[in-house]
Amino acid sequence: MKIVEEPWPSGQPLAEALINNYSSVEHLYGYNPRFDESWSNRLDYLHSSDSKRADRSKLVKVLREFNHRYNSHEAVDKALDKLALKETAVIVGGQQSGLFTGPLLVIYKAVTIIKAAQHAAAKLGQHVVPVFWIAGEDHDWDEVNHTYVLSSDLHVSRIRIPRDSDHRRPVSWTEVSHEEWEEAAQELEQLLPGSEFKESMMDVFKQAAMESATLTECFARLMGSWFGRYGLILLDSADPGLRALEVDVFEDIINRNDEMEQAYHISADEVVGLGYAPQADVARDGANLFYINDGERLLLFKQNGKFCDRKGKVAFTREELLAELMSHPDRFSNNVLTRPIMQECMLPVLGTVLGNGEIAYWALTGRAFHTLGLEMPILLPRESFTVMEGTLQKHMEKYGLSWDDVKDRDHLNNKRDSWLSEQDALHLDEQFDEIKAAFTGMYNPLIDQLGGIQNGLVKLGNANRDKIVDQIEYLRGKAKDALAKTNEAGLRHFDRIELSLFPQNKLQERVYNVFYYLNRYGEDWIDGLVNIPYDVTGTHRVIYL
Template identity: 60%
Template sequence: MNVVQEQLSFAGPLAEVYINQFSAVELLYESDPSQSESWTERAVWLDQTEHTRVDRKALATRLREYNGRYNPDPAVGRAIGQLELPGTAVIVGGQQSGVFTGPLLVVYKAVTILKAAKAASDRLNRPVVPVFWIAGEDHDWDEVNHTYVLSQDLQVRRIRMHRGAMDRLPVSFTKVEAEAWDKAVSELEQLLPDSEHKAGIMELVRCCSEDADNLTAHFAKLIGALFGKHGLVLLDSSDPELRRLEMPVFERMIRQNDELESAYHETVRDMAGLGYEPSAEVAENGANLFYISERERLLLFKRNDRFEDRKGKVTFTADELLEELRKHPERFSNNVLTRPLMQDSLLPVLGSVLGPGEIAYWGLTRKAFQKLGLKMPLLLPRESFTVIDGTIQKHMKKYELSWNDVKDPEVFHRKRSAWLAAQERMQVDERFDEVVAAFGELYAPLLEELAGVESGLSRLGTVNRDKILDQIDYLRGKAKDAMEKIHETGLRHFDRIQLSLFPLNKPQERVYNLFDTLNRFGMDWIEDLLDIPYELTGKHRIIYL
């Protein structure tokens, strides 16, 4: 295995600048993780503010219960035992619970959390526990209900998970019937090519699907099976029992809601001054909290001293909302802007592993952290990879294609067309252009003569000319199709290269499912990922196998 760094632009300019030129955006972020003193200062601050966070013992008790059900490896138990002790910090990162873990980037985030925790522990000479924050409170079902694999006929195939009721509930509360699991697992089995690893992979998937009545449960079982032995602790952000521990934090968010809103709007203005647009909506009069009412997760706003959703389905005074919190904490959840605050209030967060889009919207939260007496943790870019197997490497070498050639769709199409043109027995475009030119030279004088006979004949002749040209173009297309068919094998090689590296014109890690990769390379491939040296900057790297 050879690992090479290649350039791949981030989702937005703010993340790029944060990583490469921190001083230009330090107004939006707390500290630069590339500086050693930032780590020491953060660790000292965590020690000094131990009393401000949720009680460690109560948190550890709940994490033991949750992980005992979904992620029971002894290494996880030891990690939770460490977390229970003062002085232990965490590296945390999160993601929604996707079908069969979702795209590869989810696995890369878990790998980065583990590597970053070990590196931080070595750096600070103190225990640092890796924690994966499952965003089970999110309710966007369409965002998480599918995954993709590359089929044997070179098609990017989608596997979609179906649910029963069409409620807008958090994903962790959305029921998935056994029939839906069976259908999705069957589709995965049919689409994955036969390999020496397939039977073991399908056994794992089926085992984790048993008794999983929602997507988060299945996700937790899979991530636990893959990473539990490395001590990765799982946390479901929608866990009702965890909500009870978070009640004091929600209470502060409600009592200081106007201050938080003001902080977000101030930061939007700061961003504008630096030349950036906010990557998350900062709504006017937004409470930045959700309330779960019956079968729907409702975003709250402030109107006339009341907390309401947009359509007025629920309405509370501040005191009524606080009373509801005390009675039903499980009905409350964070939005994208308050989730970082909750995470930092619950866990002793040394650093948070984030994708480029997350780094951008976290830039909105620094002043909000300060309003609650918190400090933004170190933000650590998620590692980013593209995997290129030996066959694809041979194809790229044969057709003289570089990474940059494939990355740019226009360049790739031009290279493909140039290769095809070089193989042609006849130069199709050149020959047809000659015919069209010769036809035009012969036909133009005829049209002039017809115009002298009768004007109507000239118009008829023009129509006739255009029809003939259309027929010539039709024949040109058929000739090209025939040439492509002759060179179908080579063109399939081009297609396979593009579909492997940039399916749907997106980076591989944002499309393909983990089990597509494990089916080719085996379960040890994850161990190989963990052996790749940690890259703090998150620069994109190519894994040549």
């Protein structure tokens, strides 16, 4: 395995500024992840503010119950034992519980959390444990109900478990039937090529799926099977046990909602003032909380002195909402802006691992942290990788292609066309161009002469010429199709390079699922990821296998 840095534009200038131009955004964040003193200062803050967070013993009890069900491993038990100690900190990150765990970036986030915790523990001489926050309270089923693999016939193939378009239940509350699990497993099995790892890999999924009633449960079991041995603690944001510990935080958010809303708006204005676009919607009169009504997750707003949803299904005064919270805490959940606050109040967060888009919207939350007397943790970019399989390397060497050649679709297409032209011993384009030029050169003067006999012959002659030119072009197309078919093997090599590295014109990690690579390389491949040296900057790297 060879690792090469190949920086990739994030599309999120705020995320790039956090790493490369920190002084320009320092007031939006708080700690510079590249500075050693940030780590020690944040740890000192955690030790001095322990009373602001949930009771540690109760939190560990909830986490132990969840992990015993879905992530039972000796290393996880040891990590939980450490978390029970007052001085222990965590590195945390989270993602939705996607089908087959979703795109590769989910795996890379878990790997980053583990490595960042190891890095921090060594740097500080302190217990630091990894925690993965499963966003089971999210309700966007269409975002998590599918995944993609590259099939043997070079198609980016989607596997999906559908639901009605108006489905708004939290993912952790949405049941998946045995029949749906079986159908998804069969699709995956048919799409993946045979390998020495395929049977055991599919057995891992089938066992996890058949024991799971929801995507979240299956996700937790799979993540536990791969990362439990590294002590990765799993947490479901929709866990009723966790929700009971969050009541005091929800109460603060409700009581100080107007102050927090103002804080979000001021931060959004600051972001715009710096020339950036806010990456989350800071709605006017937004309460930044969800209420679950008859299983439907409704976003709350403040109107006429009440907390209500846009559909008019619920409306509470502040006192009524607080009473509802005390009676039914399981009906409340955070939105994208209050989730960072809840995470801070539940866990002793030394650092949080985020994707570039997440880093950008966290810029909106700094003042809200301060409103509740809290500090934002260290923000750590998720590591980013592209896997370059050995077969792809051979293809690229054969056609003289570099990373720079393949990372740009237009450039790769030009390389493909140039290579195909080199296979054209007849120089088809040149010959057809000459024939067209010769034909029109002889025919156009004749048309002009025919106009002297009768004006109508000019129009007829032009139409006749265009038909003949169309037929020449038709023959050119057929000849080039035949040339392409003759060189089909080489063109498929180009297709494999493009579809493997940049499916749907995106980074591989944003599309393909981990099972494709487990099928080729086995679970040792995940160990290889964990053993790649940690990079606090999250710079994109290519893994040459």
